Amino acid sequence: MWPFPVDGAEPWPGSVLVALTTVCAVLAFRAEQARSRSVSTARPAGRIGWPVVAGLVGTAAYGSVPVLLFALHNFAGGAGYVVTVPDLQPDGLLPAALLMAGLLATTLLTSTSVPGRWVLPAVAAVTGELLEWTYWLTHSSAGYGRTVLNILVGCVSVPLLAALAGAALRRPANGRPARLAAAGASSSARWALLLPAVVVMTGDLLGLDLWQSASPGTGVGPAAVGYLVGLALLAVVVAGLARWPRAAADLAVLGLVGIGVYDIAQSGFGQSLVVVQKFGSPRGPAPLLPVETAHHASVLGGIQGAVLLALGIWLLPLTVLPHAGRLLGRGPDLALTRRVRELTETRADAVSSAAAELRRIERDLHDGAQGRLVTIGMNLRVAEEMIHSDPHEAAALVVEARVASAAALEELRGLIRGIHPPMLADRGLGEAVRALALDLPLPCETEIDLPERLAAPLESACYFVVAEVVTNAVRHASAHGLQIRMARTDGVLRIEVADDGVGGADTARGTGLAGVERRLAAFDGILAVSSPPGGPTIVAVEVPCA
């Protein structure tokens, strides 16, 4: 039995499918292992693994149906060979390859760049086309037997396919299997990659087999035009799904469900034809299909339909249903939900950091100025008593009180600077940062373009962000010079602090930059740090300030 050669039938298209399935499965498994190494709790075939395996089995079954049917019935009916169930022809190879590639790409390449994701579908489409062409080229003659050319094509195609698929999966991640995105990173959009396969399958159902070479008897001109139109259509589909990935995903999944239902219905219809032919019917036309062929065709078509329907139904809750729920006013808006979560987190951060700041101020006042004022009061009280009895001692106490009051003032000044620098209140962010730069022990260039004042809380947050970053540079970077740039364009405040120090700054290590990130988050600001070992360090900040 298949995939082993049956009498007179050639096995190579089936072998290609088996090889493709095996290669993809191995790569999927490797990627799965790479993922489980980084996340120790994930099982080898965890959340992503099983859908991949199911999809691979399904598409392999889908693709092998026509091959198997062909192998079984190639010589059965002679001129009477007519397959009435659509989709059960050798060109099932193309949608099969596309489906498989799409499934793999969506599940394995979620974290790679956009061009990287298209490599695998493109390889699959090209290979599918190649198979089609060679198949028809080698079968255009009368003899359908095994030829040297057939075997040769099979031998070349299989390793080529394997190599290309492997390269496609490896390339995006520098020699390692493609990195997997975090669990939360998957979105419905990636299932849009199934759309090309759905389009090709729908074309088959409608009898528009544009992606295979024309059947014998068609003129060269119409055949070429049809083929080119098919390729252009496929390109339009790919462009469309890159532009509207969510809508394309919904369409693809709905298409899978539709084709699955149609195939199952066709299967039932084919079975009824078989019954009609076997037992005869006084009314309907006599079917041309040999009984055995029709029986196989309908059963295999049913299996194919069931696989597609199952895939579609499995994907429904991931794509169409949430969108539909939102359209009907039910179910949460994902973007809104995410925003609420962000705001809850940043608000909690802001509240707790404000509370910590108050505690610090309380402690500083208590230990510093308050204590000194008590001392001053005591000194003056004693001096008051001694002013007549011992004027010299009293004068000394008053001097002491004056010194203590100067110290208290000094401390209060420092405290006020830490709460809200006077320059910030007087002149705003730009001048305050210039003043900060002037007070640094290092040469510091400033380039500030802030014609208008910003909202006070934002000014304060940005000032302390710059102060923290600059302090880091002075303390840890052994820098010789600093550069601060600040400009407001299109409602976004951009700040860049660069130093020529030793580098190695990291938001993950130490609390300084992480604190800066938290401070910025309350204003929807973001922080980027470039600090290779050996420097230079560049810290960039962007905060919306419309």
Next chain:
Amino acid sequence: MRVVVAEDLFLLREGLVRLLKARGFEIVAATDSAPGLFGALLEFRPDLAIVDIRLPPTHTDDGLRAALDARQRIPGLPILLLSQYVEQIYAQELLADQAGGVGYLLKDRVFSDDQFVDVIRTVAAGGTVMDPEVVTKLLGRGSRGGRGPLSRLTERERQVLELMAEGRSNSAIAKRLFISEKAVSKHSTSIFTKLELAPSDDDNRRVLAVLAHLMPAPRESRIALGH
């Protein structure tokens, strides 16, 4: 000597007025806001204005701006800024016209009234006085960077320069450092040579030149010292 005082804290204003009157100064106006200060300066053209930087109406740098505006109308009008904090940017704006007759002190310095009265007389006479904190910041930056002309100064020369920038005369510096006046002038010549400034006998010009040399030009972003 006729003095205008602008300070919004009642107790401090009254204290200043009392202190100055006790020392024989004539207070021609004591105001609590920037517009009041501007009007009084133009009306009385005093020998000195003592101005708090932060004044109503906006409680930011209104005092400084009103004083600088008046100084544009009356060139050389002596101004002594008082503040709870010192900022190099304000010092630099005050020194921008290079005309002298300016001072910038922390309010704390009012406590030591002898020194305060010295400062008042120096500024009124067209001298320049900067708070030690401003001077420390200026000198600190120059030396810690390890580059620039300041790093060429000896420890003693730095001390002399610091006192010079605070507006002290050669004799005061000599007394403070327990050295002869001749030694002070020797040090100051050496400082001027090292900073590549033209020597001058005029104390005030000298201080101004030093400060201007140390300060970055106003509104210019480069603050790297030296080359």
